[in-house]
Amino acid sequence: MIWPRIIGQDRVKHLLLSAMRKGKLPHAYLFVGNDGVGKDAVALELARVLHCEKGGEEACNECPSCVKVDSMQHPDVKLVVALPVGKGEKADDQPLEKLSPDEIRLVQEQFKLKAENPYCRITIPKATIIKINSIRDIRRESALSTYSRRKRVILISRADEMGDAAANTLLKTLEEPGGNTMLILTTSHRGALASTIISRCQVVQFDPLTETDICAALVDRNGVERGQASLVARLAHGSYSKALELLQDDVTVQRQQVVAFVRAALGSSVVAITDVVEELCATKDRDVLVRFLNLVLMWFRDALVLAQGGQVINLDQQDDIKRFVSRFSQADLIKTLADVERAIFLVERNVYINLVMLHLAVQLRSNILPYMISRQAEAAQS
Ligand SMILES: [Zn+2]
Structure with a gap:
């Protein structure tokens, strides 16, 4: 099984691998699908594979680059999410610049959880929109050359949470893409994204996961007993994250x-x-x-x-x-x-x-x- 960290999604994996083999990765992807089917997980795995120093179709898990992506410390792999707005914050400030130390700590904790389990949903208090600051940051960086001479991968998770100003700034980046940056936007609310943004991305539709895949993941990854795993898988409606929530209930x-x-x-x-x-x-x-x-x-x-x-x-x-x-x-x-x-x-x-x-x-x-x-x-x- 290729990309064993990813639950199911064989069609999507093959589509991405085929684009990789042909050297035809687009400058922007939009991953669309229900919550908890692995859109962020696939995006991060693709970033890992693209940056792995062994250069194969599978990340080696061992090289310095794989280790850095795994801990969200890779300078050329970036995750953008909704963040709280700091006191007196302006659009030119760095995204974290005006946040309190407590807020920054919360953000860092969530990124750590995401690094440990890319299926976990980031929840930061008062973070309701992807700020224009974050998108300006991307724009600035896209103009620079990468550290590793490989493609910079920027994942904008739940891209529908961008405010209007952020979406307009992103649109400019999508209109004049830097050759060395690949943006991956993910969303479970395609209708909430501007059509001008969607039309500039290559759209990849994710399927709900099968009960068999969710059940196997619960048994293998979470040590859930098979009977309960099969029950929870049935209730999760194709979403691994939902299955994890159900276990908590x-x-x-x-x-x-x-x-x-x-x-x-x-x-x-x-x-x-x-x-x-x-x-x-x-x-x-x-x-x-x-x-x-x-x-x-x-x-x-x-x-x-x-x-x-x-x-x-x-x-x-x-x-x-x-x-x-x-x-x-x-x-x-x-x-x-x-x-x-x-x-x-x-x-x-x-x-x-x-x-x-x-x-x-x-x-x-x-x-x-x-x-x-x-x-x-x-x-x-x-
Ligand atoms: Zn590697």
């Missing part, structure tokens, strides 16, 4: 919450269901709740599969699901799946989350216990 705990939620929805205590919903919604984080609902979805999908004699995903919960299927044989699982999907849709669209979850609990109850509901209705009528 502790999927095991969330899956226990799924059982608690279903149990409370089917029970007769209104207090119990209100408590569970309040606990679930306490985070106020819609992403966490959406991931939880995806687990609920998977649980009922497994119940449906099992009811039809198939193989489930939640292997460790198989017994629970079996018990559920035999106990609630009349449950309308198809409608339940549709209701959970609808709840996900609503949570993603800013509807009051506690209400969505309470409503879902009521729906679950009527789908799974239809006879209880009709009995209650009869009781109410008599």
